[in-house]
Amino acid sequence: MTTTWRELGYLTPELVVLLGAAAVLLLDLFLPRGRRRVLGGVALVPLGVALGWVLRALWAQSGGPSQLHKVFGALLLRDPYSLGFDVVFLVAAILGVLLSLRYVEREALPAGEYYALTLFAVFGMMMMAMSAELITLFISYEILSLAVYVLAGIARGRAVSAEASLKYFLLGAFASGFLVYGIALVYGATGTTVLYDPLGQSASTISGLILERGLFGNALLLAGLALLVVGIAFKAAIVPFHAWVPDVYEGAPLPVTAFMSAGVKAAAFAAFARLLFGGFRNLGEVWQPVLWVLAVLTMVLGNAAAIRQQNVKRMLAYSSIAHAGYLLVALAAYTARDVAIGSVLYYALTYTAMGVGAFAILLVVGQEGEANQELSDYRGLASRHPWAAAAMGLFMISLAGFPLTAGFLGKFYILNAALRADLDGLAVVLGLASVVSWYYYLRVVWFMYMTEVPKAAVRPISRATSLGVAVAVAALLVIALGVFPSTALAVAQMAGHTLLPLGY
Amino acid sequence: MEIPLSWYLILAAILFAVGVYGALARRNAIAILMSIELMLNAVNINLVAFARYVTPRELTGQIFAIFIMMLAAAEAAVGLGLVLTVYRNLRHIQVDEINLLRS
Amino acid sequence: MTEWILFVVLSVIAIGSAVMMLVGRNPVHCALWLVLTFFCVAGFFLTLGAPFLAAVQIIVYTGAIMILFLFVVMLVNPEREGEPAVPASHRRAGLTLAAVLLVVMVGAITTRSGLGAIPTEPGGVTLRQVGTALLTEWMLPFELTSVLLLVAMIGAIVLARRRIE
Numbered sequence: 001m002t003t004t005w006r007e008l009g010y011l012t013p014e015l016v017v018l019l020g021a022a023a024v025l026l027l028d029l030f031l032p033r034g035r036r037r038v039l040g041g042v043a044l045v046p047l048g049v050a051l052g053w054v055l056r057a058l059w060a061q062s063g064g065p066s067q068l069h070k071v072f073g074a075l076l077l078r079d080p081y082s083l084g085f086d087v088v089f090l091v092a093a094i095l096g097v098l099l100s101l102r103y104v105e106r107e108a109l110p111a112g113e114y115y116a117l118t119l120f121a122v123f124g125m126m127m128m129a130m131s132a133e134l135i136t137l138f139i140s141y142e143i144l145s146l147a148v149y150v151l152a153g154i155a156r157g158r159a160v161s162a163e164a165s166l167k168y169f170l171l172g173a174f175a176s177g178f179l180v181y182g183i184a185l186v187y188g189a190t191g192t193t194v195l196y197d198p199l200g201q202s203a204s205t206i207s208g209l210i211l212e213r214g215l216f217g218n219a220l221l222l223a224g225l226a227l228l229v230v231g232i233a234f235k236a237a238i239v240p241f242h243a244w245v246p247d248v249y250e251g252a253p254l255p256v257t258a259f260m261s262a263g264v265k266a267a268a269f270a271a272f273a274r275l276l277f278g279g280f281r282n283l284g285e286v287w288q289p290v291l292w293v294l295a296v297l298t299m300v301l302g303n304a305a306a307i308r309q310q311n312v313k314r315m316l317a318y319s320s321i322a323h324a325g326y327l328l329v330a331l332a333a334y335t336a337r338d339v340a341i342g343s344v345l346y347y348a349l350t351y352t353a354m355g356v357g358a359f360a361i362l363l364v365v366g367q368e369g370e371a372n373q374e375l376s377d378y379r380g381l382a383s384r385h386p387w388a389a390a391a392m393g394l395f396m397i398s399l400a401g402f403p404l405t406a407g408f409l410g411k412f413y414i415l416n417a418a419l420r421a422d423l424d425g426l427a428v429v430l431g432l433a434s435v436v437s438w439y440y441y442l443r444v445v446w447f448m449y450m451t452e453v454p455k456a457a458v459r460p461i462s463r464a465t466s467l468g469v470a471v472a473v474a475a476l477l478v479i480a481l482g483v484f485p486s487t488a489l490a491v492a493q494m495a496g497h498t499l500l501p502l503g504y
Numbered sequence: 505m506e507i508p509l510s511w512y513l514i515l516a517a518i519l520f521a522v523g524v525y526g527a528l529a530r531r532n533a534i535a536i537l538m539s540i541e542l543m544l545n546a547v548n549i550n551l552v553a554f555a556r557y558v559t560p561r562e563l564t565g566q567i568f569a570i571f572i573m574m575l576a577a578a579e580a581a582v583g584l585g586l587v588l589t590v591y592r593n594l595r596h597i598q599v600d601e602i603n604l605l606r607s
Numbered sequence: 608m609t610e611w612i613l614f615v616v617l618s619v620i621a622i623g624s625a626v627m628m629l630v631g632r633n634p635v636h637c638a639l640w641l642v643l644t645f646f647c648v649a650g651f652f653l654t655l656g657a658p659f660l661a662a663v664q665i666i667v668y669t670g671a672i673m674i675l676f677l678f679v680v681m682l683v684n685p686e687r688e689g690e691p692a693v694p695a696s697h698r699r700a701g702l703t704l705a706a707v708l709l710v711v712m713v714g715a716i717t718t719r720s721g722l723g724a725i726p727t728e729p730g731g732v733t734l735r736q737v738g739t740a741l742l743t744e745w746m747l748p749f750e751l752t753s754v755l756l757l758v759a760m761i762g763a764i765v766l767a768r769r770r771i772e
Contacts, residue, residue, distance in 0.1 A: 018754065072747040113765045120758045127751065135568050139751045142575055143758055146582050150762035153586055159593040170536050173579050174527050177543035180572060181520060184547050184565075185715075188513075188554040193564055220717035285715070414512045507614050510716050517712035522625045522704040522705045528701030534634050534680060538641050541672065542625055545648050548664075555659075563740040566657050566732060567748075570741070573667045574752045576643070578759035582670045584679040585766030595693050604744045 007071045010078040013050035013086055015127045020046025021119035028112025036111040040101040043115035051090040054083050056208045066498045074084050076130040080391055081495040084345045085129035087272040088352050089263050093122045095356040097258030097364055097468035103255050109154055121147035125267035134183045134193040137271055147170055149266060152252040164251025171244045179231025185224030186460035189215060195279030208277045209415045225280060229238035236268035241300040242321050246500050249317035256360035262352040269327050273344055277337055277499055284334045290402050291332040292426060298325030299433040307440050315440055316358055322437060329430050330414045333421035341412035341496035346488060350406040350481050358395040358476030360467060367462045381448040385461055389448040391475050398478050401434045519579050533597040537583045566602035593605035610771035613654060634680045642669050660736050
């Protein structure tokens with residue numbers, strides 16, 4: 001088995017991000033202390049280059065036949081699915097870096113390590129989306145996890161931050177233990193760790209062997225699958241494995257929280273969908289009811305907790321749990337696979353734009369720090385800072401899923417998949433959960449537009465250019481995805497088709 | 505006379521369960537981390553046993569076990585770094601007392 | 608017969624010292640009990656025909672990881688504070704989950720037919736085979752592991768170094 005340069009070429013965006021991380025680290029060594037602010041700008045370069053490459057690759061395939069390449073044997077798959085998720089990760093990372101530029105400087109965080117770890121985390125995410133083999137998937141998952149544990153605790157002087165990251169780490173390492181145990185059992189039951197072969201060239205894959213040997217009721221395999229689901233559910237913050245979310249989201253530096261809530265979750269779902277639809281598609285009847293229950297629990301408890309919060313940061317943390325529940329609905333719709341996978345990808349992209357956008361406004365109103373995050377701090381924002389209020393309003397109604405917004409279309413496609421898969425009950429729960437979420441999202445809008453504060457109590461907001469750019473990019477993405485969804489949707493559908501091109 | 509595979513698997517399950525109990529019941533962050541290392545070791549016994557019994561011609565299980573050892577080392581380094589950070593801030597490492605965020 | 612005796616003795620020591628690690632109050636003692644378990648696991652690797660893994664197990668776990676643990680235990684000096692008594696509710700929850708997991712696993716292991724089988728081929732993997740597999744078939748995960756170790760190294764340094772202003 002040889003790996004040619006041509007094969008390595010398929011990994012260009014991943015390698016660019018990895019080299020970028022190395023470059024940031026090395027530059028950090030040579031730059032004088034006062035000049036380190038440029039490191040954030042340096043980190044944006046590989047992210048932008050990788051995004052350009054990915055978009056070009058997707059553009060080249062739209063309309064024509066989609067391309068699917070196996071890299072390193074069967075370990076990685078370069079397909080529209082992985083490219084589509086790369087867009088999500090890279091957009092989340094670019095917005096995350098834009099949010100960090102001033103924050104890192106103000107809080108005197110170690111800039112070189114901060115941006116390098118961000119790039120390493122993105123690299124781990126991109127490898128996760130490509131992995132079609134469990135060992136590769138696991139190591140990529142751990143690269144992402146270790147980088148994010150450190151990022152969450154990088155503000156070492158703040159007790160809250162240190163504690164949150166220690167808790168996150170201990171729970172995460174515990175969940176990793178379950179994940180590897182699951183992988184070991186699946187390997188023991190089938191004798192392989194390769195998930196599936198979309199080109200149909202090899203039958204000795206997990207998906208192929210389940211059919212060939214009739215392992216449908218194999219106790220070891222099912223136990224392994226259950227442990228795998230637990231391990232990934234933890235990373236995706238799915239109820240009942242979500243206990244870490246509020247503390248960590250509140251304790252981590254705000255830009256890291258924004259990056260985590262969008263990127264880490266998208267990566268977990270990218271791997272989850274490939275695992276379930278690729279490797280374990282023949283056990284769909286077994287895992288679908290489990291996902292059904294997890295989806296209901298996640299939507300109900302996420303919304304119920306979000307509705308009680310007076311602090312906007314905590315509200316966004318809990319509501320991000322609810323959004324993971326909506327994505328689970330799409331995964332449960334496995335009999336409508338092609339639509340379901342596309343809707344996961346589309347929703348992940350829209351959630352990234354509107355979620356990170358909302359966190360960006362938190363930074364604007366909080367003067368780039370952790371201040372002013374109570375709901376009451378948003379009183380009369382519209383009359384003082386109409387643009388910030390308008391952007392926040394846009395993100396809120398999109399997160400709530402109002403018609404004509406990107407969030408609405410995202411939910412619409414998930415509902416479509418659920419109905420096609422005859423999951424009417426789940427569709428109803430999703431609809432009701434969204435209606436509940438209107439209350440807490442619109443409450444923010446109401447505070448901004450319908451209440452006034454005396455002049456003396458008005459606090460200034462941040463006018464940093466980088467934050468403004470981040471808000472503008474996120475807002476434009478939300479509008480574009482809501483008004484002109486066809487391009488993104490076409491890509492998402494292509495991704496859905498190529499994930500399982502044979503036999504469906 | 506060779507030992508059947510299931511004996512190794514049951515042994516690994518017992519060690520894993522002991523690790524799970526330790527990770528949930530202990531309060532000291534270092535003790536929890538040790539319990540997690542025990543869980544990873546139990547998984548490695550599984551992997552090496554599967555490599556010997558299920559795929560004797562391929563090395564997948566042993567190779568994965570090597571990767572897990574590397575991961576255990578990496579996790580220990582980061583985890584103990586976090587323990588030190590918390591200790592410097594709060595002068596203790598009991599997870600139960602770590603509740604600034606709850607208030 | 609010798610294999611059985613070896614297996615039983617190693618199992619008893621491994622499980623016994625793992626339990627001792629759990630109940631121990633003094634972190635240094637816990638770490639030493641854990642080292643004993645690790646040695647037994649290395650013994651299992653030998654009986655399973657994986658001598659290279661047995662060596663790596665001892666070098667990495669007892670030589671590197673546990674030394675790191677002991678180092679941090681000394682730094683945070685736990686004797687001064689001691690570990691508070693574990694609330695009974697925690698202990699019950701942990702015990703329940705661990706017991707359920709164990710029952711499910713043992714059930715899954717014993718119902719699976721064919722697991723009582725014994726290997727048909729002689730065991731024993733040479734270092735050359737391991738090395739070849741690592742650098743051909745498994746080259747990508749091998750390289751990814753180096754990224755993982757780099758991330759861990761950067762992370763540990765960022766977290767543990769003293770603030771330099």
